[in-house]
Amino acid sequence: MTETEPAPSAAAASPASAPTGARYAGRRVRRLEDARLLTGRGMFVDDVRRPGMLHACFVRSPFARARINSIDVCAALASPGVRAVFTAADLNPDVRESWYTQDGPKVPDSPRPPLADGEARFAGDPVAMVVATDRYLAEDAAELVEVDYEPLDAVVDFREALASPVQVHASRPGNIAGRLTGTPPDAVEAACAGAAHVAEETFRQQMHTPSPMETRGIVAEWDGRELTIWSSTQNPHEVRAFTARLLGIPPERVRVIMRDTGGAFGLKVVPGREEQCVLLAARKVAGPLKWIEDRRENLLCHQARHESGRARIAFAADGTILAASIDHLQDMGAYPTPWQVGPGAAVGMLFPGPYRVPVATWTSTSVHSNTAGRVPYRGPWQFESLAREVLLDIAARDLGIDPVELRRRNLLSRDDLPWTNPNGMPYDHASPRETFEAALAALGYDAFRAEQRAARAHGRYLGVGTSSYLEPTTSGQPYYGSEEATVRVDPSGRVTVFFTGGSSGNSLETTVAQLAADALGIEFDLVEPVQGDTAVTPAGAGTGGSRSGSMTAGAVGEAARALLARLTALAAHRFGVGEDEIEVADGRAVVRGRPGVGATFGELAAYAAAAPPGLPEHLAGVLEASGRHTTPAPMLWANATHVCVVEVDVATGAVTILRHIVGEDVGPMINPDVVEGQIAGGTVQGIGGALLERQAYDADGNPLVTTLLDYLIPTAAEVPLIEYVHLETPAPGPGGYKGVGEGGAIGAPPAVVNAVVDALSPFGVKITELPVTPAAIVELLAAAGYQGGHH
Amino acid sequence: MKPAPFDYHRPDSLDEAAALLAELGDGAKVLAGGQSLIPMLALRLACFDHLVDISRIDALRGVERRDGTLWVGATTTESAIGADPAVAAAVPLLARATPLIGHAQIRNRGTFGGSVAHADPAAEYPAVVLALDAELAACSAAGGQRVIPAAQFFTGLWSTALEPEELLVGARFPVWSGRCGFAIEEFARRSGDFAIAGAAVAVELDDGEDRVRRCAIALLGMGPTPVRAAGAEAAVTGRPLAELEPADVGATAVAGLADVPSDLHGPQSYRRRVGAVMTARAFAAATAEAAARPASAGAGNEAATSG
Numbered sequence A: 001m002t003e004t005e006p007a008p009s010a011a012a013a014s015p016a017s018a019p020t021g022a023r024y025a026g027r028r029v030r031r032l033e034d035a036r037l038l039t040g041r042g043m044f045v046d047d048v049r050r051p052g053m054l055h056a057c058f059v060r061s062p063f064a065r066a067r068i069n070s071i072d073v074c075a076a077l078a079s080p081g082v083r084a085v086f087t088a089a090d091l092n093p094d095v096r097e098s099w100y101t102q103d104g105p106k107v108p109d110s111p112r113p114p115l116a117d118g119e120a121r122f123a124g125d126p127v128a129m130v131v132a133t134d135r136y137l138a139e140d141a142a143e144l145v146e147v148d149y150e151p152l153d154a155v156v157d158f159r160e161a162l163a164s165p166v167q168v169h170a171s172r173p174g175n176i177a178g179r180l181t182g183t184p185p186d187a188v189e190a191a192c193a194g195a196a197h198v199a200e201e202t203f204r205q206q207m208h209t210p211s212p213m214e215t216r217g218i219v220a221e222w223d224g225r226e227l228t229i230w231s232s233t234q235n236p237h238e239v240r241a242f243t244a245r246l247l248g249i250p251p252e253r254v255r256v257i258m259r260d261t262g263g264a265f266g267l268k269v270v271p272g273r274e275e276q277c278v279l280l281a282a283r284k285v286a287g288p289l290k291w292i293e294d295r296r297e298n299l300l301c302h303q304a305r306h307e308s309g310r311a312r313i314a315f316a317a318d319g320t321i322l323a324a325s326i327d328h329l330q331d332m333g334a335y336p337t338p339w340q341v342g343p344g345a346a347v348g349m350l351f352p353g354p355y356r357v358p359v360a361t362w363t364s365t366s367v368h369s370n371t372a373g374r375v376p377y378r379g380p381w382q383f384e385s386l387a388r389e390v391l392l393d394i395a396a397r398d399l400g401i402d403p404v405e406l407r408r409r410n411l412l413s414r415d416d417l418p419w420t421n422p423n424g425m426p427y428d429h430a431s432p433r434e435t436f437e438a439a440l441a442a443l444g445y446d447a448f449r450a451e452q453r454a455a456r457a458h459g460r461y462l463g464v465g466t467s468s469y470l471e472p473t474t475s476g477q478p479y480y481g482s483e484e485a486t487v488r489v490d491p492s493g494r495v496t497v498f499f500t501g502g503s504s505g506n507s508l509e510t511t512v513a514q515l516a517a518d519a520l521g522i523e524f525d526l527v528e529p530v531q532g533d534t535a536v537t538p539a540g541a542g543t544g545g546s547r548s549g550s551m552t553a554g555a556v557g558e559a560a561r562a563l564l565a566r567l568t569a570l571a572a573h574r575f576g577v578g579e580d581e582i583e584v585a586d587g588r589a590v591v592r593g594r595p596g597v598g599a600t601f602g603e604l605a606a607y608a609a610a611a612p613p614g615l616p617e618h619l620a621g622v623l624e625a626s627g628r629h630t631t632p633a634p635m636l637w638a639n640a641t642h643v644c645v646v647e648v649d650v651a652t653g654a655v656t657i658l659r660h661i662v663g664e665d666v667g668p669m670i671n672p673d674v675v676e677g678q679i680a681g682g683t684v685q686g687i688g689g690a691l692l693e694r695q696a697y698d699a700d701g702n703p704l705v706t707t708l709l710d711y712l713i714p715t716a717a718e719v720p721l722i723e724y725v726h727l728e729t730p731a732p733g734p735g736g737y738k739g740v741g742e743g744g745a746i747g748a749p750p751a752v753v754n755a756v757v758d759a760l761s762p763f764g765v766k767i768t769e770l771p772v773t774p775a776a777i778v779e780l781l782a783a784a785g786y787q788g789g790h791h
Numbered sequence B: 001m002k003p004a005p006f007d008y009h010r011p012d013s014l015d016e017a018a019a020l021l022a023e024l025g026d027g028a029k030v031l032a033g034g035q036s037l038i039p040m041l042a043l044r045l046a047c048f049d050h051l052v053d054i055s056r057i058d059a060l061r062g063v064e065r066r067d068g069t070l071w072v073g074a075t076t077t078e079s080a081i082g083a084d085p086a087v088a089a090a091v092p093l094l095a096r097a098t099p100l101i102g103h104a105q106i107r108n109r110g111t112f113g114g115s116v117a118h119a120d121p122a123a124e125y126p127a128v129v130l131a132l133d134a135e136l137a138a139c140s141a142a143g144g145q146r147v148i149p150a151a152q153f154f155t156g157l158w159s160t161a162l163e164p165e166e167l168l169v170g171a172r173f174p175v176w177s178g179r180c181g182f183a184i185e186e187f188a189r190r191s192g193d194f195a196i197a198g199a200a201v202a203v204e205l206d207d208g209e210d211r212v213r214r215c216a217i218a219l220l221g222m223g224p225t226p227v228r229a230a231g232a233e234a235a236v237t238g239r240p241l242a243e244l245e246p247a248d249v250g251a252t253a254v255a256g257l258a259d260v261p262s263d264l265h266g267p268q269s270y271r272r273r274v275g276a277v278m279t280a281r282a283f284a285a286a287t288a289e290a291a292a293r294p295a296s297a298g299a300g301n302e303a304a305t306s307g
């Protein structure tokens, strides 16, 4: 049986996708994960049942900010099935170290106590943890925990945080979590002063909540010596490393197991506060301890994308960009996790985008508020694209230049690279201009303009918007820049590949099987990918930063290379010839020129296992090899252009997306289905962010959105079929592959916004705030003098 | 998101259910499809010591024609109503409202009676019940059966004229015949969401001059309960279609509404505007349907609908 099927589109089948000799990379190989996931046989953390398992539930502050005068747990402790009730006094002192590997121990991180100690800092702040024999009983008892709160004034709106007399953390004066800046602004100021036109706007993006289908969750089981953890994570080895530091136990005594993670989007890169509580309590209760974040907690406890920024772009009269700058402000909430100041720098540094911008600068300020903590979210710096691309459309209108034409005059081409942007970002191996043109060709831009005019004559408002970006993937920074894999051949001939994993929907098992089959020249079906169990997989940084494709490809490639060398040596020994006389192909090692003399991988594994006399020590035993890949580049640049076509109902403000085209260059594709799946998912999230999703608080800091009735995630009915145009500029890494995990979520929002503004161009509206709700559109139309005619 | 403890009862007959409700008093709540009640329990927004599950009582389920009316039993699922040709023929508005309720999975469990008793102001069935002046049949151990006219049924936000120990048994819908048209239009943020605003419209035209013989308009999402747009109905009744501008009908329908809600999805002014637009669109669609029917519709509306 073969798992491949013919590639449906010419672009996908393009030989550029397949390294020479590759049989599986570049193909739409059917996902190994699908059968179990689609038939309900996936294993998520809530599927873990352990004998005697106990269940945790949190008591959470109903106030945005309150002094905790006392906590009375007596009634809760007496409630049926309750085994323990923990407060800050019970758990917090046990914390040994609580830094995350990606940030290191020295980063100026904000406080992140497991349970609120003395003060609650947002509505939802965990104040106590109840442990009972089931979750129902735990929730019953949680209602009986009596907390004496003294409500305090809160700072709810992060834009007021700098000037607020309220301090979220005493150790963060002015509520500043961090402030980063680019080069001094003088050059930008000078360029602006001499410019024909300076476009300047302040953009505001609403608070999002990362909402994976599977919420967070953990099971921790302590046997007196070892801790076994089942975790919903995108980075099992970080859960292990963090836990070991948190509890002060050797990492070798911590085993983390993940099978399926039902979406993560950045939320699950590191363990959060509730997970810390469970880990700390695991040694204090008489049984495995489970906590599953429920949907209300998910909506209550995390925020992302809540930022604003004043963006400026200066132009010469012909539309040439002369300078660009952004002053960016982002909401940290009360307890950002992990350190969230750094990603703000990316907003500033990437603001010039894929354009020939000669001069630029930026600032990024991260402030605390009494709201849910900021977490990473798919393309965490995405605000740069929103601000730049929407501002470019505004500028185009002011300059009287078609927005597509304005971009053409400034976009970098493949031939312009390498090119270092004025903020120091070393762009290379990308194709912004080419991708832009390809995406517009897929639309038929001029034909669309004609269709738009015709529709307007009938009172229909169609619009098109584009958005282009360059995205750093596969960071080469320490910790992220290196990855390992181990490949083992069994006497059966089957090949097991052990790799870090952390697959949270990004199909790493399929990817690894494709790559290993190619690297070893064997059938796809012979490969057994194993990820996510720290007891057997090599350490690595997991899924995040659009790194796993390239890094895993590198690691598997290195491991396979080492294994082939070992196979060759074994075969040479077996047949008594020199290693240079052995050829390996199709799962066999044969003596050159003597096709009948050879052995399959399985036979060689059996030979090694039998360790016949005379077989050198280093070749005997289990036939396996490990390899480590260290990325040669500081980052791999992916780029894309989104083209969105909408229709706006000016009576209701309803936006219907008619088409959404993503032209993208993520290098050669390992599996076009997986690439397109990643783009589609990200794009849908971006559409949600542009039009639907919004977390919000009232003036007192009470969350207004506590269920999915109000947190509007797009459904299949709200998104069109997403169209793809693939360009493949290889990157300087394994297979030329680049990252693709985050881009969809970066590129979609500005394309949608620009399309809506374009549709409403007869009225002359400007959109600087998300989400673009129907009510907001009607308000903008009213402000522009349109009151709604008879439709 | 786990409910507080409750005792679960599953009576097999209406009498048994009524007796249980009488006996258990305030601490008891009727459970039908559970699509509104269970989420409220899970969020601990509500808490009851007893749930009385009426879903196995045969007498409460089903749709049938009774003396020129259509009877809809309380535990008939929304899906069953949507799929029943008798409903489509006799009360097209009910059939057309159904696909707008949530999603298929919800309609498979959610019931007619649950929707009406829950009385969400943005729900479709309550608006249809109100528009068509359906009669609601209720029953209790102490009071036996009684009939509540739709106009008296919806008393406030999520509250109805039902007594705590009273069960909704079903509703009797008048069957409109003649040159009729029906439409329900609503606007929701996403497919399947509760509407921001909507309107259910039924019209009958006279045979000769396309005058509006009667018109019923109920608005949803525009107040604490579904509301009849009595002013707009009066303004169009007796007038020839040619003189009527749907946008004016919409504007009249929302004029003077007192308690138009305001929330995260839109301020009052926005809902008012959408309510007017939806009324206009529903009125235009309903009148177009009616006008397209042959003048001498002696066979009645049903023949026309199924033909």
Ligand SMILES: Cc1cc2nc3c(=O)[nH]c(=O)nc-3n(C[C@H](O)[C@H](O)[C@H](O)COP(=O)(O)OP(=O)(O)OC[C@H]3O[C@@H](n4cnc5c(N)ncnc54)[C@H](O)[C@@H]3O)c2cc1C
Residues within 6 Å of the ligand: B029, B030, B031, B032, B033, B034, B035, B036, B037, B038, B039, B054, B074, B075, B100, B101, B102, B103, B106, B109, B110, B111, B112, B113, B114, B115, B116, B117, B118, B120, B122, B123, B124, B125, B162, B166, B167, B168, B169, B192, B193, B194, B195
């Ligand atoms: C995601 C989602 C989307 C939805 N979208 C919509 C929508 O767009 N439009 C819409 O109209 N509805 C919507 N609903 C609600 C759905 O229609 C419910 O099924 C309905 O409102 C309640 O019906 P039920 O049978 O589930 O009642 P239950 O949830 O069992 O009960 C609801 C209430 O009615 C009472 N009750 C039920 N039956 C009786 C009876 N016979 N006598 C007395 N009291 C009774 C119960 O005690 C309870 O108070 C949605 C629900 C969900 C979960």
